[in-house]
Amino acid sequence: MEQRLHVFNIERFALHDGPGIRTTVFLKGCPLHCPWCANPESQSMKPQILFREERCVGCGSCIPHCNRNAISLKDKKARIDRTKCIGCGDCANACITGAMSRCGQEMTTSEIFQIVKKDKDYYQKTKGGITLSGGEALLQTEALYPLLELCETEKIPVAIETCGYVSLKCLKKIVPKTELFLFDIKTLNPEKFKKFTGGNLEIVLENFSYLSKTSGEKTVVRIPVIPGLNDTKEEIEEIFRFARQHQVNKADLLPYHVLGIAKYQQLGRTYPFECRKGLDSKELEPFLEMGKNMGLTLTIGG
Ligand code: SF4
Ligand code: SF4
Structure with a gap:
């Protein structure tokens, strides 16, 4: 392989x-x-998530896509609990503003x-x-x-x-x-x-x-x-x-x-x-x- x-x-x-x-x-x-x-x-x-806060509109679309429960909203902005995040990138795929992006493949x-x-x-x-x-x-x-x-x-x-x-x-x-x-x-x-x-x-x-x-x-x-x-x-x-x-x-x-x-x-x-x-x-x-x-x-x- x-x-x-x-x-x-x-x-x-x-x-x-x-x-x-x-x-x-x-x-x-x-x-x-x-x-x-x-x-x-x-x-x-390991792959990591880059989060550009200024692009986040607080829509929350990323939250249900994270099966590690690593994302929450605070002050209308997404917050990532990095201790839970495994860098899978599912949140980035769900985020239409580009606030989340996956780095590493x-x-x-x-x-x-x-x-x-x-x-x-x-x-x-x-x-x-x-x-x-x-x-x-x-x-x-x-x-x-x-x-x-x-x-x-x-x-x-x-x-x-x-x-x-x-x-x-x-x-x-x-x-x-x-x-x-x-x-x-x-x-x-x-x-x-x-x-x-x-x-x-x-x-x-x-x-x-x-x-x-x-x-x-x-x-x-x-x-x-x-x-x-x-x-x-x-x-x-x-x-x-x-x-x-x-x-x-x-x-x-x-x-x-x-x-x-x-x-x-x-x-x-x-x-x-x-x-x-x-x-x-x-x-x-x-x-x-x-x-x-x-x-x-x-x-x-x-
Ligand atoms: S989907 Fe994107 S814009 Fe919406 S809350 Fe999550 S990071 Fe912010
Ligand atoms: S990369 Fe995966 S584990 Fe990390 S916050 Fe996004 S969806 Fe959750």
């Missing part, structure tokens, strides 16, 4: 997740929980590939391809592998965006089928990494070291520049130096932004990061200059 992947979005004609025109497949599930995450709906592998490799291959001509003309993003795509390596094989057969280049907090075994498996790695380095300070993301930095660095030896020329370091985490000259310089020491010469600086805040509300969550002001690309220009002087090829925004 064909394996299924937990997908929460497929974006065609994407321009920021690698070279050329791309289709980005966003997979659900992440082993880290960065508080600045702009895609909180990616963190859990299981798709087979073939179903994804049917979408991906529609733009093959564009990939060829622009040196594009597909990007597997998330969440953390490599949490689903086993199910992902047949998709990589199909792409290889059809000569569609694959990029993988990874937080690096995955098993080395998974990484080794997909390296031969991957043309480009967009590898997140958030900080080189193990305590900070643990505090902010909950992860063990040693695993990330071990994976980066492996990739740099086997695929250094096809690896790009992605640095999300986050206030209070790494937005100083010293921190960024340390990451640049680390990349160069590993013979990885390309890096992207990704300015912190707050576009994801509304999604936390839609998931019934409070935005967990204290900073609510995004960084302007201009604020990153001194880092750009510094990195270029260190011999890196850099972009702001990827």
